[in-house]
Amino acid sequence: MRAGLQRFARNRMALFGACILAIVGLLTVLSPLLYPAGAFVLVGPPLQQPFGRFLLGTDVLGRDVAAGVVEGARTSLLIGISAAVSAVLFGAVVGAMAGYYRGTVDIVLMRVTEFFQTIPAFLLAMLLVVILSPSVFSVIIAIAAVSWPGIARLVRGEFVSLGGREFILASVGLGANAPRIIFRHLLPNCLSSIVAVGSLLVATAILLETGLAFLGLGDPNVMSWGLQISAGRVSLRSAWWVCTFPGIAILLTVLAINLVGDGLNEALNPRLRER
Numbered sequence: 001m002r003a004g005l006q007r008f009a010r011n012r013m014a015l016f017g018a019c020i021l022a023i024v025g026l027l028t029v030l031s032p033l034l035y036p037a038g039a040f041v042l043v044g045p046p047l048q049q050p051f052g053r054f055l056l057g058t059d060v061l062g063r064d065v066a067a068g069v070v071e072g073a074r075t076s077l078l079i080g081i082s083a084a085v086s087a088v089l090f091g092a093v094v095g096a097m098a099g100y101y102r103g104t105v106d107i108v109l110m111r112v113t114e115f116f117q118t119i120p121a122f123l124l125a126m127l128l129v130v131i132l133s134p135s136v137f138s139v140i141i142a143i144a145a146v147s148w149p150g151i152a153r154l155v156r157g158e159f160v161s162l163g164g165r166e167f168i169l170a171s172v173g174l175g176a177n178a179p180r181i182i183f184r185h186l187l188p189n190c191l192s193s194i195v196a197v198g199s200l201l202v203a204t205a206i207l208l209e210t211g212l213a214f215l216g217l218g219d220p221n222v223m224s225w226g227l228q229i230s231a232g233r234v235s236l237r238s239a240w241w242v243c244t245f246p247g248i249a250i251l252l253t254v255l256a257i258n259l260v261g262d263g264l265n266e267a268l269n270p271r272l273r274e275r
Contacts, residue, residue: 007267014263020256024249028074035067039223043067047239057241059232065242069249072225076253079140079209079224084201086144091151092194096182098152099159110156113149121146125208129217136219139212143205154197158190192268199261203254210250225250 008014027034037043042062043054050057056065098109116124125142132138162168163186171181212218213226220227225246232242 008263011263011266013259014266017256017259017263020252021260024073024077024253024256027070028077031070031074034070035064037067039063039067039071041067047235047242050241050245056245057239059228059242060235060239061231065228065245068223068228069225069245071223072228072246073249073253075136075222075224076206076209076250079136079143080202080205080257083140083143083147083205083209084198086140087147087201087205088151088194088198090144091148092155092187094148095152095155095157096159096187099156099163100178100182100186102160106156109152113152116146117149119146122208122211125212126215126217129212134212134217134219136222139209139218142212143208146208147201147204151194151197151201154193155187155190158193159186162186162189193265196261196265196268199264200258203257203261206250206254206257 040063043064044058044062046058046060046062048054048058048062050065054064054066056069059065059068094109094113098106098113124146128142128145129138132141168181168185171185176184209218209224210226210229213224214230216230218224218227228246229243232239232246236243
């Protein structure tokens with residue numbers, strides 16, 4: 001693990017992404033102190049230009065855009081991380097069962113996985129949110145439900161690849177039971193790939209949440225970047241800042257997560273280290 005962190009530290013782009021994420025995380029922690037009244041409070045005249053009394057201006061209702069960006073960061077990270085963790089856990093269990101037991105179990109689980117992959121992810125997420133009613137919890141469930149198949153196929157492939165290795169055959173020969181082989185030997189050896197792909201799922205989850213909120217399928221009582229962009233699209237020509245600053249926040253956050261994910265993949269993936 002220490003060697004992996006050292007390799008990650010030598011990746012300048014990954015460090016740049018980590019710095020951006022650290023700033024975003026710091027803003028989420030300090031948001032109650034920076035804007036104690038919240039992002040929905042009307043603080044001044046509508047459509048005030050940025051870099052004046054209000055750092056990023058105000059929107060069509062007179063709400064502080066900067067407060068919305070800071071509070072939206074907390075919402076996006078909460079949904080992105082929660083959905084990605086849920087998808088990784090569920091997908092890893094499905095992939096582990098399919099890759100270890102093979103046969104009928106593998107066929108059934110992989111056909112179910114392929115069924116979910118044939119449905120457009122965003123459309124399925126929209127349908128699930130509408131059925132469950134828009135809320136933070138339903139958005140997390142919807143995003144996790146469309147994100148787990150990729151993890152399941154990854155873990156299944158890793159299990160199939162590792163299943164014929166000598167240390168696995170030796171464990172079977174010594175009488176190790178299935179849970180011990182799965183959780184003690186197989187999963188730890190494909191953990192690096194899961195971590196790398198799971199980190200990239202956070203970025204995908206943030207983009208999905210933004211799209212859902214833009215269409216009015218997010219929680220209306222929780223400020224998010226997608227909700228800000230949706231509210232500012234009617235005044236895009238006359239008040240460019242209402243959509244621009246949340247859009248920049250989304251761009252930087254997703255870019256940073258991708259850079260960190262690539263850095264983790266290079267640092268933890270043994271196949272890339274051998275090159």
